[in-house]
Amino acid sequence: MDFQLAGKRALVTGSSSGLGAAIAKLLAAEGADLVIHGRDEARAAVVAKSIRETGAAATLAIASLDTDAGADLVATAALGDGPVDILVNNVGVFDMQKSWTTTTPADWADLYNVNVISSVRLIQRLVPAMRERGWGRVIQIGSVTGSLPSASQPHYNATNAARENLSQSLARELRESGVTSNTVAPGGILTDAIKDMLFGFGKANNMGETWEEIEPNVVRALGPNDVGRVARPEEIAAAVAYLASPAANYLTGATLRLDGGWYVQPVHDNS
Numbered sequence: 262m263d264f265q266l267a268g269k270r271a272l273v274t275g276s277s278s279g280l281g282a283a284i285a286k287l288l289a290a291e292g293a294d295l296v297i298h299g300r301d302e303a304r305a306a307v308v309a310k311s312i313r314e315t316g317a318a319a320t321l322a323i324a325s326l327d328t329d330a331g332a333d334l335v336a337t338a339a340l341g342d343g344p345v346d347i348l349v350n351n352v353g354v355f356d357m358q359k360s361w362t363t364t365t366p367a368d369w370a371d372l373y374n375v376n377v378i379s380s381v382r383l384i385q386r387l388v389p390a391m392r393e394r395g396w397g398r399v400i401q402i403g404s405v406t407g408s409l410p411s412a413s414q415p416h417y418n419a420t421n422a423a424r425e426n427l428s429q430s431l432a433r434e435l436r437e438s439g440v441t442s443n444t445v446a447p448g449g450i451l452t453d454a455i456k457d458m459l460f461g462f463g464k465a466n467n468m469g470e471t472w473e474e475i476e477p478n479v480v481r482a483l484g485p486n487d488v489g490r491v492a493r494p495e496e497i498a499a500a501v502a503y504l505a506s507p508a509a510n511y512l513t514g515a516t517l518r519l520d521g522g523w524y525v526q527p528v529h530d531n532s
């Protein structure tokens with residue numbers, strides 16, 4: 262499908278690796294000019310170079326989004342070559358080892374700052390100009406755990422509920438402006454880091470030797486879903502490209518749960 266993104270400029274936060282890199286590459290393949298963001302300039306440069314090698318445009322915006330000063334740097338760099346039409350707030354941190362007993366109030370506050378307020382900082386800096394131009398896209402990356410939380414990493418689950426909630430509030434704020442605000446809420450995504458983690462878990466629990474053997478078993482154990490596997494980053498990126506496109510002009514205030522039919526396994530379900 263042609264998502265008609267030629268002539269649009271997109272900033273994808275956290276696009277130096279993982280899902281963000283996949284989103285940036287697909288938006289570029291669909292015609293958008295890209296701003297690649299991360300804290301690690303070398304890693305971001307690798308993604309930008311791979312995009313430029315396809316003939317698309319890609320520049321860098323490097324800074325942490327933990328602070329207002331960092332967000333100023335990112336917004337200034339992103340606007341250096343023209344207006345930003347598409348903002349994908351993808352930066353997010355999680356730690357599956359954390360639980361109700363091991364998260365401190367400071368952990369909750371720190372994660373809220375990175376996963377939620379970093380998005381707000383960029384929305385406040387970039388969206389007013391989209392509104393003035395009468396077209397724009399704000400896309401939050403959240404997680405299915407925002408609406409179907411498990412017991413683990415409760416602070417992360419809560420930030421995903423907040424991401425979804427602020428996205429709906431922003432859609433109301435931007436009513437009749439031509440700027441839409443939506444959330445994509447994935448289940449598990451097969452980034453390199455997640456694959457290493459799941460492979461290690463599967464091996465340690467005798468779930469198989471190869472990834473092909475381990476994947477269905479580890480999914481049943483840790484994140485059961487109807488499709489029976491983890492999403493590929495490109496599958497999530499495709500939903501973002503659709504939301505970014507003019508084909509989605511009528512879609513705002515929505516959450517697109519892209520989770521393979523994720524369900525929370527009841528504790529006593531031995532099936």
Ligand SMILES: NC(=O)c1ccc[n+]([C@@H]2O[C@H](COP(=O)([O-])OP(=O)(O)OC[C@H]3O[C@@H](n4cnc5c(N)ncnc54)[C@H](OP(=O)(O)O)[C@@H]3O)[C@@H](O)[C@H]2O)c1
Nearest residue numbers: 275277278279280299300301325326351352353404449450
């Ligand atoms: N992976 C999954 O299974 C999964 C599932 C559901 C939802 N998600 C969501 O998808 C998003 C991406 O996840 P991912 O697994 O692709 O993550 P990732 O590979 O760890 O990438 C995170 C990105 O965010 C950047 N980043 C982290 N903290 C930052 C900060 N304080 N300021 C600025 N940049 C920062 C990193 O930049 P540098 O490394 O350059 O610093 C990196 O580019 C997250 O919002 C996550 O919650 C992921």
